Amino acid sequence: MQPKVDEYEAYLAEECICRVMDFCNRHGVKKNHPGYILRGKGLLHQEKFLATQTGLKSGILKNVLEKDGFEYIDSKGQSVEAQQAMVVRQREVSLLKMIVGAYGATAFRDQQAFDRAKALIRGAA
Numbered sequence: 807m808q809p810k811v812d813e814y815e816a817y818l819a820e821e822c823i824c825r826v827m828d829f830c831n832r833h834g835v836k837k838n839h840p841g842y843i844l845r846g847k848g849l850l851h852q853e854k855f856l857a858t859q860t861g862l863k864s865g866i867l868k869n870v871l872e873k874d875g876f877e878y879i880d881s882k883g884q885s886v887e888a889q890q891a892m893v894v895r896q897r898e899v900s901l902l903k904m905i906v907g908a909y910g911a912t913a914f915r916d917q918q919a920f921d922r923a924k925a926l927i928r929g930a931a
């Protein structure tokens with residue numbers, strides 16, 4: 807199992823994308839806030855963790871096949887390969903900016919993480 811996981815992790819690194827949970831861990835963001843923001847702006851589907859067309863066009867998200875390659879049955883009864891929305895690393899600051907603008911320090915695990923996020927946003931401007 808480990809070689810398959812390692813190969814998937816290498817693919818994510820090569821594509822310069824990361825899971826939303828990895829984004830949260832790296833930036834000290836509470837886990838639900840990115841989903842709230844992305845769904846509220848129509849960038850992420852309400853029921854699934856899948857980027858909308860708007861989310862893909864924004865450049866913030868990319869849909870990636872799950873490493874386990876499982877399938878699910880959609881609302882129309884069709885089999886669909888499972889995908890997950892991933893954050894495009896070059897656009898992490900854009901997502902941080904949305905989170906800070908909407909929730910401020912309450913979206914972060916501590917003040918230090920919030921201060922780092924603000925510094926990243928200022929540095930990208």
